[in-house]
Amino acid sequence: MEAMTRIKFESRESSSSDVPPDPIPSTSHGDCIICEQKAHGIHFGVLSCRACAAFFRRTIVLKKEYPCRRFSKKCIISKEIRYLCRYCRFQKCIEAGMTPDNVVYPKDGDFQGEEPKIRVKKELKIETSSPKPETMQEPFNPPSSSSSSISTSVPATKISVECKSLAQKLIEIFKTFHPLESRSDLTGIHQLAMATYSLKTPDPELQILEILDINQIGGYWTRVLVDVAQWMQYIKDFGIIDFQDKIKILRNCWCSIHRLLNVVESLEAFGEDVFSEQVMIIGKKAVSAKKSQFPKEIPSWQTLQSNFVKSTVTVIEAIARPMFDMCATHMELAFLLGMTLWDLKGLAVSESTLLIAERFQARLAEEMHEYYTNTWKVPCYAPRLIQLMEILRDNENLQKERADRLSLLQLFDILSLEIGDQSLIDPLRC
Numbered sequence: 169m170e171a172m173t174r175i176k177f178e179s180r181e182s183s184s185s186d187v188p189p190d191p192i193p194s195t196s197h198g199d200c201i202i203c204e205q206k207a208h209g210i211h212f213g214v215l216s217c218r219a220c221a222a223f224f225r226r227t228i229v230l231k232k233e234y235p236c237r238r239f240s241k242k243c244i245i246s247k248e249i250r251y252l253c254r255y256c257r258f259q260k261c262i263e264a265g266m267t268p269d270n271v272v273y274p275k276d277g278d279f280q281g282e283e284p285k286i287r288v289k290k291e292l293k294i295e296t297s298s299p300k301p302e303t304m305q306e307p308f309n310p311p312s313s314s315s316s317s318i319s320t321s322v323p324a325t326k327i328s329v330e331c332k333s334l335a336q337k338l339i340e341i342f343k344t345f346h347p348l349e350s351r352s353d354l355t356g357i358h359q360l361a362m363a364t365y366s367l368k369t370p371d372p373e374l375q376i377l378e379i380l381d382i383n384q385i386g387g388y389w390t391r392v393l394v395d396v397a398q399w400m401q402y403i404k405d406f407g408i409i410d411f412q413d414k415i416k417i418l419r420n421c422w423c424s425i426h427r428l429l430n431v432v433e434s435l436e437a438f439g440e441d442v443f444s445e446q447v448m449i450i451g452k453k454a455v456s457a458k459k460s461q462f463p464k465e466i467p468s469w470q471t472l473q474s475n476f477v478k479s480t481v482t483v484i485e486a487i488a489r490p491m492f493d494m495c496a497t498h499m500e501l502a503f504l505l506g507m508t509l510w511d512l513k514g515l516a517v518s519e520s521t522l523l524i525a526e527r528f529q530a531r532l533a534e535e536m537h538e539y540y541t542n543t544w545k546v547p548c549y550a551p552r553l554i555q556l557m558e559i560l561r562d563n564e565n566l567q568k569e570r571a572d573r574l575s576l577l578q579l580f581d582i583l584s585l586e587i588g589d590q591s592l593i594d595p596l597r598c
Contacts, residue, residue, distance in 0.1 A: 200215065218533060222533030223258070226557060227258050232254075324468075324583055325468060327385050330386070335589060341394070347401065355535050356528055357502050359402055359404060362402060367395055374452075376460065393592070400418065406509070408524075419591070419593065428508065428563060430448060431487045445459075457484075472577075499536075504556060506532050508563065511560075574596050
């Protein structure tokens with residue numbers, strides 16, 4: 169069986185087209201009370217457009233808190249400037265009568281649909297380069313600063329990242345690579361889907377690594393950054409923003425995007441074996457929390473091994489399992505990736521880039537509505553969409569936990585990250 173499944177696009181005019189039909193405009197019922205755009209019906213008890221309804225749902229489900237842009241808490245919210253202040257937009261939703269009680273949370277039960285699911289399985293193989301090491305299950309418990317067990321004689325394990333050639337590649341990609349420049353017919357969700365398909369490189373000889381080589385990690389990170397940069401350039405709205413903002417966004421989200429892609433690639437390759445064998449695809453190779461080990465010769469190998477096992481199992485349970493259980497489709501993956509890309513909170517980017525991000529996220533919400541109602545013919549999709557938002561939240565939390573672990577490993581001289589240019593790679597977001 170093939171290790172991967174391709175993203176399948178519905179035909180716009182015939183079965184030979186590579187993109188699904190454009191969303192069918194909904195009938196309006198007046199103007200949205202929040203932003204004065206054309207409304208699409210009653211959402212959360214208020215006449216509103218789908219963009220404002222999606223904004224309200226995201227804010228409630230993800231428990232987001234926004235600062236007021238002008239600190240006056242009296243910003244004007246209209247169809248021209250609804251994206252500029254999320255605090256005041258949310259307050260206007262509340263004042264209009266939207267309440268958290270009206271947000272529908274997911275319930276247990278099957279979801280019916282016809283879209284191809286992310287479920288493919290192949291036989292597991294183990295790549296052996298030396299006798300099988302002993303199983304290591306010791307938990308990661310870094311010593312306290314007062315502990316006498318801290319040894320200054322054991323050198324930290326180094327991961328080096330050469331950034332000069334990486335910077336040149338990113339400049340070339342962000343300034344010259346525009347793969348969908350001639351495609352004016354693609355919606356945002358389809359641009360994301362085509363971008364994701366471009367990264368798929370099926371490996372029929374996929375094997376599980378038994379020995380993990382820490383010296384390859386730096387080179388692996390740079391290859392991932394280049395891949396994600398190319399993926400980003402498929403999104404036309406991203407292609408038009410300032411170069412420095414592109415670098416900041418890439419630095420901020422490349423690891424989170426790559427984690428989602430790894431999960432889906434793993435589910436496509438191994439199906440339920442992802443859980444029984446605790447296996448994930450990383451860098452075109454498969455690793456297993458049960459079988460893959462760092463060599464005992466490297467400094468602090470037990471702590472590094474424990475950290476690897478914990479992080480792998482956590483990703484499997486927090487991200488892979490819910491995606492597998494809900495039979496996530498490739499369009500839903502595109503939605504997750506798009507929301508991750510444009511989550512710019514805390515980033516010092518330009519006002520125009522923030523506006524582009526808000527508008528793109530709003531468009532994604534509308535396009536997902538059309539996808540569910542017109543392609544899947546499922547009018548009640550709120551529980552499913554909320555499941556996706558919970559995956560986004562969990563992926564964000566995983567990134568924070570990863571940063572905490574990296575900080576501890578460096579604090580206690582277990583790991584040393586030598587990054588040539590930290591404006592390209594954040595040492596706590598690797």
